[in-house]
Amino acid sequence: SKILCFFCFCFLVIEEQCPEFTDLNLGHAFSGTELHVQLLLYTRKNRDCAERLIENNVTASEYLNTTKKIVFVIHGYRPTGSPPAWLGDMQRLLLSSEDINLIIVDWNRGATTVIYRNAVENCRKVAEILKNYIDQMLVGGASLDSLHLIGVSLGAHIAGFVGQKYKGKLGRITGLDPAGPSFTGEPPDHRLDPTDARFVDVIHSDIDALGFRKPLGTIDFYPNGGTDQPGCPKTLFSGLGYFKCDHQRSVFLFLASLKNWCDLITYPCDSYLDYKRGKCMDCDAFQPMSCPVVGYHADRWKKLLVPYSSPTTAYFDTSGKDPFCMYDYVLEIITWNKSTRRGFIKVKIMDNAGNTVESQMSSEASTFQQYESVKILTGFPRDIEKIVKMSLTFTTKSLIGPRRKLKVLQMKLKSVNNSKRPQLCRYDLTLVENTEVIFKPIPCLEKGT
Template identity: 75%
Template structure:
């Protein structure tokens, strides 16, 4: 019996030591949400020296930290509303990928006690209080030699607005804020001082992925990204039969798109444009106006774009499409079509490309019909889920989507295919051929002549 008591005591002591040595994100449950939680904030520091075991920063003695390095960049990650109390599913990947991408002070801002409640308004009210607490920590960091220029705050949903409140307290001098689908409810009609705004940091980038429900629709940043138009995300449930994913999938997609940018599998290229419709119509696919930085990329490296040239009073909206799963990249091409039909034709063109290994990918059909007029060039945006480098065959299908009436022909004077993701690649052409409606035509393309523009 004595041995058993000693063994139990030993296990308890070891667990207590581990909890003391490695503080973790507060893990609550639905019971806590129902009863409500009082606001408590803890800052968990991770660095490359302690990537798996956090150090809890002391609120009024940050300089006592063993791992905090004032000469390194400071990155804060702030979560949002937690109606079930559990830790965010993306938190582990965020920590690991940020530390692998750059040698930084990574601080997870844990305000789960305060965010865990069924009363959303209570969580909203706590946002300003969290910002006040963060200011006490940051003030000490600044005294210790940290620079506002090297501070970067990543805020998710409500966390994006907390980031904005912190930025306001330093008159927009913080280096960067990233808002991942900033919360819309309770903030949509608020003035800039009561939400995230482009004036809250030197560079503010925002990903809007659920603008028709939980997210914020209007631009908030220096540059605002709208994947798939900013509303319904591919792969997310479209009906209530999708369960809890129906409510959170679109909203969380902004986080997973950001994480994808840290994995290095592909760059998600975006296109500055006035609207998603103009982007889909091929009106905004040339980024030469933004040289030498070209089109902005999404996510962690978005600030490499020409942020200095963008006035804060004039936000940039950027649109793009994604696939339905990680790493979410689409490989975009412009299909240029010049026809010589005497009569105007309206319709759709579906395109397939095949490489020399026999791999074939099919583009999504454009959501809007193109109008083909004699000798006028039409631009069609084509997106593929896979990147094929050396194209051996191209297949085109023309359709008017009409079920009755005569079948039409589309007489092509010139077809040209240009990669947007890799504009240095050889452009491919084909001349003088006819597409019969609903009949696929496959051919071997040839390099475009230099005179083809």
């Protein structure tokens, strides 16, 4: 409120505050909260001040335009009661990417509790409330195909329950690490399912703890195999971040896809192990589409599927920092050691300016046998357009015994992200264990490589 004065007259002007996401605390979590849902609408006309939709009079909204796409963002379990840390970025980036109706579904009262099961039981109630809002939007001119529900953890299953109510005719559901506890092992009508929308894309980033392991969508993305995410704490001494970092990574990968700093390209594959062995780098088998990208633009891939294929799993690696870009290469090696060698290879690439980028080392040892080709997927957090030097380091990670040698008959390095770049080769190298060998690669001699 403020006082405005004109001449000898003063007026008290009461300014209406912008509706905000419910902010609770740990005390509310221990005492428990009764379910209350509010829908906060943002558009490009009211980016900085939400409009609270009226539950039984949605058409009275000043800003809702039912001729445009309607995107719902549904959060999950809130054990401490605070608003999600990612909420502001989600709002800003979604509205920057597309002219949409963005609706933040705030069910913090109902999600804030130390008893996880209570929050789970509220999920179907939230879905029923959302159906009431959506029904009014449909009467007001919206179409089911224009609806996109983005659900985080428990929110992913809420989105699935909404989709079930419309018999899978919603346009799209995005599940960001759907919750595993209380949902693993449940039948499809008790969780998110591929039939809940016309297109269901899911990012699994914590399948060994808080997330859901098995596929749930039209396409399921498993960054770094879906378990330990790079850059996340590895020990309990890191505090709360140890428990939530992997789980939240799905959200931050989705946000990264809205920043357009790089395409997070993924590779349809039967398993993460096959992906790491370089068996799934060529998307030609999936023509006429290219490799799918993860995140907001994943539906570009869907539009090329006519008709829809069976559910697809896709794998990709990321760096440990936002925007999580990774530039993939396939390293192919043929050795001529008479005896089998097992070990790891670290790769560095360099340009004329002296920039050097080091690859992530695979977590699984490769097996090198005489005259047999071994493919290793290797990724770099930064791209180098023109490689003038590179190095290989072979290690067995053994602390005892003699240093092994790996005799390389032929080495090839091929960019996965940019197929137009020349494939690089080197012939007749000897790698002594734990010793970096630097060399200048040359364009491969074979025709068609």
